Amino acid sequence: MEIEEIADRIIATFAEKGQTLDRDEVIGRLSRFIHEFGIPPNEAERSAMNDFAKRFDLESEFASISAAPSEQAEKVITPLASGVAHDIIHIEGTVMRLFDPRSPTVAQSGVLRDASAEMTFTIWADAKMPKVEAGSSYRFTDVEISEFNEKLSFKVSGRSTITPIEPTIPISTQEHGEAGPSVGDGSQKSDISRVADCTPEEWVSLEGIILKLFEPRSPSIAQSGIFADVSGEMGFTIWARANAPKVEEGSFYRFSNVVIDEYNNRLSFKVHSGSSLLPLEGNDTPALPRTSIGDATSGLVSIEGKIISIANPQSQSLAQVGVIADESGGIRFSLFQGDNITPLEDNNWYKIEYASVSEYKGSLSLRLSSYTKITKIEEDRALVPAITPIHELRQGVFSIRGKVIQEWEPNHERLLQSGLLGDETGTIRFTIWKDDNMGRLESDMVYKIFYTNVSIFNDQFSITLNGSTYLPEEGATISVPSQETMVEGVLVNVIQGSGLIKRCPVEGCGKALSRQNLCFEHDIQSTWEYDLRIRAWLDDGMETWEITLPAEVVTKLTGISITSAKETAENNPLGPDAVLYEITDMLQGRYFECTGMLIDKRLFASECHVRSYDPQKQAELLNRCDVNE
Amino acid sequence: MSEAAQQEQRTGRFIREPAKRVFAAEFREIAHQFREGTDEWSPTYSLLPTGERCSRVCIAGTLTDVQKSEGEALFYRARVVDPTGTFFLNVGSYQAEAMHQIEKLTPPLFVLVVGKPNLYASPDGRNLVSLRAEMIASVEKDVRDCWIIETAQRTLDRLDRPDDGDKIKALSLHPQEPAVWRKIVHAALNSMQI
Known part of the structure; x- marks a missing residue:
């Protein structure tokens, strides 16, 4: 035995x-x-x-x-120049050359260079490493330095790792085209392409405006920056060898025979010696038809709209920011310092031509620049805001009509209220920060919220009401569809506000009191209602949900009722914490299936069961392994 | 205060990173950790050899050993054994909740543990992976069995997923045939037929 x-x-x-x-x-x-x-x-x-x-x-x-090895320092990268024979080190560098392997025991050999030195290397065939490529950079860990004929080299063995990394040494920029002073006269007006339609390696001609110029980062570059046409914007580079005339920010040009290039999934165009460029002025500037604000996409636009709001710029480089809208929707606009534009006036209509729309952090905004033509429209036009159904919301400025279907307990001292608004198509979270002008929304009331900024927070759309106009619609109703959902997983963490809690006794409040018996809305209370609840994270290995188990569910799972919990709290020196520890020991680390209202990754459970071992699933998975016994 | 609660206070609303299910045989092969974003709070990810990133894992098995270490700072080392191998646990004073929990446990017991992988190099250059426990619960055998089934499923899901950046990276670091992992999963499932 x-x-x-x-x-x-x-x-x-x-x-x-x-x-x-x-x-x-x-x-x-x-x-x-x-x-x-x-x-x-x-x-x-x-x-x-x-x-x-x-x-x-x-x-x-x-x-x-001993139970477990002790922790050591993280991997430190050693410069090649400080490598010593027999050291085992981690290094980073660029493969400069590869040699023909001289023996079947060698998979690859070559020269690696970092900022400090060059060193030859050998990757043993036994190491079964992925192939490295000349010109690419890698991190090598656990390689051994060896010495032969007074020269150091390093060996990559089975315990080493090789990881591709971003280039550590700049590889000299390649240039297109040939040297030569020929700058085209731009007279051959070929077919003009649109930025949005360009594909890599295509030769095109483009007409548009220079939005921005950058400092050239290499002597081989004469100028580089951002170019825009009606359909979008694109980076550009003018090679020094193109001998092209200088371009200026805010001016229109026709670029002929430029090459589209792709790097990191972004397109740009290169102006080389075979290209030509021509300034466009007066009647030559591309005509821009009026765009509805709701349909605007990246690129140059002309719009007509009303200034809805003006806000204080948060950055010193901005002169003015605000929201402009027409009947199709709204967009944020900005004016930069130094562009010398007369600030726009609130509540006025303007015709704005040659402004550029660009996307920043997923949201579109309109930039008015020195080349933008701004005309005040004297007549007062009516503006009926376009209401967007909640499930069609994107990042940007929108008007919404929705009902307050949920309020959450504030978890930040500056927070006045947060919760969910819903319409027939979906729900969105809202936040109101404390501010003298702001009041709370009433539960179940329908509100119209005009030109509010929709942003993404924790992968969910959300709106902040501060700075937006909103009106209650007395007597209106919206039916927000709801359905019960089941989530399952391990209860991995019981969070604050769990166990035996006290609730505010004020009629219609019922908020949980803090340890100091403070109600968020009604100050310190001397009496309260006891309640039992658990807030916890449920985790299935792919997703997590914040679940709330009300007293009935807690009692069913643990056998602890509000009455027995009160007794424990009164008779135990730890007080209510004794109840929390007892419940935590029973629930934490167990598998549960919970059913309830699931909104925004929070589940309010109406039922909760312990999950048990499932032999049928085991049999299915054994088959799925596809292992022959 | 738990880490989740602290983060909740900081950001208002916080979505917890899920804890990936992983067997000991795969966990001990982790060889790459990385961060995305330069933000103070951006998590450190470990790359599972079957090709998925994780900042947290959930493991279960038998607690076979607990050792208290009283040096400059009090901490515990422990071992948890699943059907495929051994997890090495570290519980330090930064994980007050887990420390409180492990103090009460006398092996052998079935436990479920949630924590963060910690990768470091031993003096002889080998990679060592330990688990910094955040939560340890003494559980029933049924929970351990549920975990084996779930971990088998998640591991097969990872193997059967189409290749993406994480998976290609994992394959370059772990040239094992996928069949090796399938055999481990199969053996783990079979271990329950006693």
Whole structure:
């Protein structure tokens, strides 16, 4: 019997140290590990040895059986120049050359360079590493430096790793085209393409405006910056060898025979010696038809709209920001310092031509620049805001009509209210920060919210009402569809505000009181209603949900009722914490299936069951493994 | 205060990173950790050899050993064994909740543990992976069995997923045939037929 052999081995080891062990005890302990817990025999032996060592104070004699290796420093990258023979180091560099392997035991060899030096390297065939490529940069870990003929090199073995990294050494920029002073006269007006339709390596001609110029980062570049036409914007580079005339920010040009290039999934165009460029002025500037604000996409636009709001710019480089809208929708606009534009006036209509729309962090905004033509429209036009159904919302400025269907307990001192608004098509979270002008929304009331900024927070759309106009619609109703959902997973963490809690006794409030009996709305209370609830994270390995279990569900799962919890809290020195610890020990680390209203990753459970072992699933998965026994 | 609660206070609304299910045989092979974003709170991810990033894992098995270490700072080391191998746990004073929990446990027991992988190099250059426990619960055998089934499913899901950036990266670091992982999953499922 294996167990008896192990037992005898343990007894013999301790006998050498002058200690006697009871054979039945050793066997009993081993068989409990192996049979009851299904532990492999070697691990059972190790664990038993360790326990007996503790008993006789011999732990130091058995250093090799320590529970876990101790933590060491993180991997440090060593410069090649400081490599010493026989060191095992981690390095980063660019493969400059590869040699033909001189033996079947060598997979690859070559020269690696970092900022400090160059070194030859050998990747053993046994190491079974992915191939490295000349010109690419890699991180090599656990490579050994060796010395031969007074030259150092490093060897990549099976315990090393090779990881591709971003280039560590700039590789010289390549230039298109040939040297030559020929700058086209731009007279051959070929077909003009649109930025949005360009594809990599295509030769095109484009007409539009220079939005921005950058400092050239290399002597081979004359100018680079951002260009826009009606359909969008694109980076551009004018090679020094193109000998092209200088372009200016805010001016219109026709670029002929430029090449579209792709880098990091972004397109740009290169102006080389075969290209030509021509300034466009007056009647030559491309005509822009009026765009509805709701349909605007990146690029140059002309619009007509009303200034809805003006806000204080948060950045010193901005002169003015605000929202402009027409009947199709709204958009944020900005004016930059230094563009010398007369600030726009609130509530006025303007015709704005040659402004650029660009996308920043997923949201469109309109930039008015020195080249933008701004005309005030004197007549006062009516503006009926376009209401967008909630499920069609994107990032940007929108008007919404929705009902307050949920309010959440504030978890930040500056927060006045947060919750959910819903319409027939969906729900969106709203937030109101404390501010003298702001009041709370009423539960179940329908509100119209005009030109509010929709942003993304934690992968969910959300709106902040501060700065927006909103009106209640007395007597209006919206039916927000709801459905019960089931989520399942391990209850991994019980969070604050769980256990036996006190609720505010003020009619219609019922908010949880803080430890100091403070109600968020009604100040300190001297009486309260007790309640039992659990807030926790449920985790299925792919997603997490914040679940709330009300008293009935907690009682069903734990057998603890509000009454028994009150008794425990009164009779235990830990007070209500005793209840929380008891419940946490029962629930944490267990599998549950919870059903309830799921909104925005929060589930208010109406039912909750313990999940148990499923032999059928086990059989299905055994088949799925596709292993022949 | 738990980490989740602290983060909740900081950001208003916080979505917890899920804890990936992983067997010991795969966990101990983790060889790459990385961060995305330069933000103070951006998580450190570990790349699972079957090709998925994780900042947290959920494991279960038998707690076979707990050792208290009283040096400059009090911490515990422990071992948890699943059907495929051994997890090495570290519980330090930064994980007050887990420390409080492990103090009460006497092996052998079935436990479920949630924590963060920690990768470091031993003096001889090998990679060592331990688990910094955030939550340890003493659980029933049924929970351990549920975990084996769920972890088998999640591991197969990872293997059967189409290749993406994380998976291609994992394949370059772990050239094992996928069949190796399938055999491990199969053996883990079979271990329950006793």
